[in-house]
Amino acid sequence: ASKPNPLGYVSIDVFLDKIKNPSKEVKDILLQIEAATKNSNKELKSDLKKKLYGFTPSATFKTRRAYSDIINFTGLAVLDFDKIDYVNEFKSFIFNTYSSILACWLSPSSKGIKALVKIPIVKTIDQFKEYFYGIASEMQMYKGFDYTTQNASLLLFIGYDKNILIRKNPIEWTIKGIKRNAFDNKEVKPIKNIHPTEKQKAWVYNWYSDVINSITNNGH
Numbered sequence: 028a029s030k031p032n033p034l035g036y037v038s039i040d041v042f043l044d045k046i047k048n049p050s051k052e053v054k055d056i057l058l059q060i061e062a063a064t065k066n067s068n069k070e071l072k073s074d075l076k077k078k079l080y081g082f083t084p085s086a087t088f089k090t091r092r093a094y095s096d097i098i099n100f101t102g103l104a105v106l107d108f109d110k111i112d113y114v115n116e117f118k119s120f121i122f123n124t125y126s127s128i129l130a131c132w133l134s135p136s137s138k139g140i141k142a143l144v145k146i147p148i149v150k151t152i153d154q155f156k157e158y159f160y161g162i163a164s165e166m167q168m169y170k171g172f173d174y175t176t177q178n179a180s181l182l183l184f185i186g187y188d189k190n191i192l193i194r195k196n197p198i199e200w201t202i203k204g205i206k207r208n209a210f211d212n213k214e215v216k217p218i219k220n221i222h223p224t225e226k227q228k229a230w231v232y233n234w235y236s237d238v239i240n241s242i243t244n245n246g247h
Contacts, residue, residue, distance in 0.1 A: 046132050047191045057187045064136040081182030092180045102148040107173040109139035122192040127200040132188035145197040160204035
């Protein structure tokens with residue numbers, strides 16, 4: 028599963044069913060990964076994950092898992108949250124809060140969650156990242172959010188969650204964004220001198236006064 032060459036294709040329904048009902052072999056490996064996580068054995072955890080099948084839900088590839096070999100995008104983005112204190116509660120919360128989430132389940136370590144978000148089917152990496160950062164602008168407020176899934180070729184390892192949450196008709200996510208600190212202020216043209224009218228000045232003054240007068244306690 029850790030090899031860069033794709034082995035084949037599976038439908039999204041089969042993929043989600045394998046998370047809900049994995050083979051005994053996969054269950055055994057996942058139990059070992061969970062134990063390694065509890066014991067903070069990162070090396071063992073890494074070695075065990077190499078035995079799992081990995082998937083690339085965001086894109087399909089020709090002969091290797093690289094940007095240059097992308098055939099097409101699938102209309103799915105992956106979310107990854109790690110080191111969550113109340114993982115099952117958070118899984119339910121994130122799924123119920125965002126109707127664009129197609130599915131949500133526990134990570135292989137059972138200390139985080141994975142989710143699939145429905146986005147438009149894009150044509151380029153840049154377009155994919157625009158939607159990812161649109162999602163990230165919302166998800167970054169939650170503890171454990173991982174930005175690495177901006178990489179459409181990143182492997183998503185199979186997990187086990189018999190209580191995986193699945194939505195039949197997710198609403199497409201349409202908000203776009205940009206990477207933090209990626210804005211180039213050199214391209215911004217300076218604002219020309221603006222000369223407001225007396226009427227505009229009076230409107231701003233009255234609005235500001237109304238806002239100040241609406242304060243009734245120290246909570247503001």
